[in-house]
Amino acid sequence: MTSDIAADSIVCSDLSITHTGARGDVERVVDGVTFTVARGKALVLLGATGSGKSTLAAVLAGAAGAGVEIVGGDAVVEGISVRRPGRKRRLLSVLTGHLGQSDGATLPARLTVGEIVAEPVTSRQRKVNGRALSFRVATLLDELGLPLGAVGKYPYELSAGMRQRVALARTLMLEPRLVVADEPLANLDVEAREIVRAALAGRQREQGLSLLMVANEPETVARFDADVLALQAGHVVGIGHGxxxxVWTPSSEADRRLVSS
Structure with a gap:
């Protein structure tokens, strides 16, 4: 499955998103957001809990949950409109790797680590080269600092930090052009954080991987030479490079403290 490589990984234009709750109440969670992520570059989304950054990331990855709807504007991700993806929806999931906020904590309990990491391939192809697939899984685990012995283990046998890296390995399995990662360093100690940053930075440098990350660590912004976009109640209140x-809006003092070093 192939696609022409778009000049920019993400072009988000005046995007507005609502969420309809179980009781039918409609809340606008993202309101008029505009930005671009150029090929091979990184953008970090930051903001307080409830600011809309996780919903925005999920929509851009084509992984929005129930009740989430784009009601204004559009976003073109890897050349595909997320508002009207049509038949290209499956292609979007191949070109874009998505690490959700809770993915590390919700790994399939009955699958081994090897099966979980390989799932993006095995769920799409009936016939696979088992040896090549096993090698690919082992390479990803090694890249993320996980022991080869973890391949046959189940999620309950791993620490929270190890599960988080297993989820990231699964995200990288199809060699996506863009990774959308919601708190990719969650539950990781200092050493593991550096391993993950190094793995993603290496792919960005060597393969032209584009990144959109939800994170509040200044170290992550600096490591990826990232642009930064801050949200507050669904509105952009700060934007810039690093x-x-x-540049902040006058009413965004609370959000400025999130990135103070």
């Missing part, structure tokens, strides 16, 4: 280069 933490020090951000």
């Amino acid at each position: 933490v020090r280069g951000m």
Whole structure:
């Protein structure tokens, strides 16, 4: 499955998103957001809990949950409109790797680590080269600092930090052009955080991987030489290149403290 490589990984234009709750109440969670992620570059979304950043990330990855609807604007991700993906919806899931906020904590309990990491391939192809697939899984685990012995283990046998890296390995399995990661460093100790940053930065440098990450660590912004976009109640309240280069709206003092070093 192939696609022409778009000049920009993400072009988000005046995007507005609502969420309809179980009682039918409709809340606008993202309101008029505009930005671009150029090929091979990184953008970090930051903001307080409930600011809309996780919903925005999920929509851009084509992984929005029930009740989430785009009601204004559009976003073109890897050349595909997320508002009207049509037949290209499956292609979007191949070109874009998505690490959700709770993915590390919700790994399939009855699958081994090897099966979980291989799932993006095995769920799409009936016939696979088992040896090549096993090698690919082992390579990803090694890249993320996980022991080869983890291949046959089940999620309950792993620490929270190891499960998080297993989820990331699964995200990278199809060699996506863009990774959308919601708190990719959650539950990781200092050493594991550096391993994950190094793995993603290496792919960005060597393969032109584009990144959109939800994170509040200035170290992550600096490591990826990232642009930064801050949200507050669904509105953009700060934007710029790097933490020090951000321009803030006058009413965003609370959000500024999220990235103070």
